[in-house]
Amino acid sequence: MIKIDFLVVGAGFAGSIVAERLASAGRQVLIIDKRPHVAGNAYDEHDAHGVLVHRYGPHIFHTNAQRIVDYLSQFTEWRPYEHRVLAQVEGQLLPIPINRDTVNRLYGLNLDEAGVQAFFERVREPREPVRSSEDVVLNTVGRDLYEKFFKHYTRKQWGLDASELSAGVAARIPVRTNQDDRYFTDTFQVMPLHGYTRMFEHMLDHPNIRTELGVDFAAIRNKVKAGHIVYTGPIDAYYDYCYGKLPYRSLHFEHEHLPALAQYQPVGTVNYPNDHAYTRITEFKHLTGQAHAGTSIVREYPQAEGDPYYPIPRPENEALYKRYQALALQEPHVTFVGRLAQYRYYNMDQVAAAALKAADNILGVAQEVA
Template identity: 40%
Template structure:
């Protein structure tokens, strides 16, 4: 039986970046992946010559120059800028909330007029906001909350906004400029050729097994390596001994359409409560595609149950307290590194996962 320096459980960005550093130090790595492909949630499928983001839209953005230079050493990035549009019962609004949004909503044309409108509408909330509804109104006023926040958020979390804690929406981007760029980061783009270009380079030189469950054969795999880098769910690793952490999941429904351009933008958010999905992604727009047909994906938030993909940790106080108990066990686990969104029970953007893995790899390899 071959012996490895590292057993990498999961094949997303955290494991990939760690593997990249390990290979450069001459280390041997075995990658174990439950799915039938590597890449975690950034994996892309080629459909009609379009790179389809199989697990939801992944738009790379960062202000960390080191991370940006690292990913650009693996692939060339295009100039894609995330400028989603919100559809509220057929009315189209620019996101994030900016002068284009306010002009469409109220017919205002100066920042002072927009600010006055929002100030007037948020005066109804006094004192500390008691729930997400009050928090959102205190930030953006009632009109924007009702049309562009409420329905979307309730679908996302499966609960009424008045039942959700205020801290979920600590801030909502409000800009008094005509700028539709969703992110404030310095760098932004999509890898030309899709994310698989990056994933293939990160795991180059590793042995890879797909369709395998590490936890079902833990003793066998542990015996095959000196160290384990575990990026699965932390509660599952410890056999749910303190109980199960909560997640939100997603269901995707994709179809090929016999038209060149379906919605004119990569992402349209459906912000009314009645439309069952939260958004439609048209993948070709991520890479300015001109293919004769197009692929769209509808995204439905669902409650997570075991066996489903856990996408979003539910970071409320109860779950955070539970995670802390698991984190204490993890800290005492010899020869195991816990990392990534599931291993650290943390909602990470891609650049933050890469940054976290780089820090860990640099600490390990110097």
């Protein structure tokens, strides 16, 4: 039986941040991950052709939280990067989120900001109350834009109609009347200068942290005696699915290197709401700023089976999660944190914030006990 102060399950954002905070406070930490690498889904590496790629799809860092930037800046330098996305609709590549240029180019108009606002008011279908993602979009931009940009993309991404998803999913994507074509408008929009993996390696490079990769928690949970467990995996798996499986959406990634092309597409990501089985193509050199004679891209195919990536936001799923959460609240020596453990559709900065809060709470409790 191995004895350790803290066992952290998962070496992604949530687990690595908690591990670093605990280690820096003088605690002994064992962090494990069933994958052969750190950084979780943010893992990046140079492919066989020397292009830095994100193995599990694009990860774009953006936040308004100075505390998150200050914390992560201990482990990486940054490169400024503002993500832009185009959607292929009716033979055109149009800005998404929908903005003034999207409307003008799609409909052959020449509206100013006030004109675009009036256009939205004219075409919107008021919904009261707003319950679903379909309600959100129809209430904002009306049926034609909904069908061209959202309806089929949502079906591909989630395997559900927008009418079956909670309003919060569509609410993540704003609609603009100006020409701002940035996907995000956060104060800080940056990428780790040398990649995410390097940042995580620096974070976990601490004498109080032991990292073991290729280790499944289920295989060792009865072989390790930890004073406290920090668990970042799926909460239903921790409890052996006693109430049934929580629904997650998975992804299949098709990576491709194009040796004869310096640039494949004009922006980092192009969405395909109506064509093809994949939802989007990302070209990594836009994100990293890397100079290379060729380029590498990834196509994303959402699927039902596979590693869990996205909790599916529906009221019945939230109700099932609450049953697991009630079990978790009875475990004073286990902390559940992260997208899968908290069944939340978190951005990276939100995971980081949740992890820093969790570490503060654990250390507060530990100090009180001590």
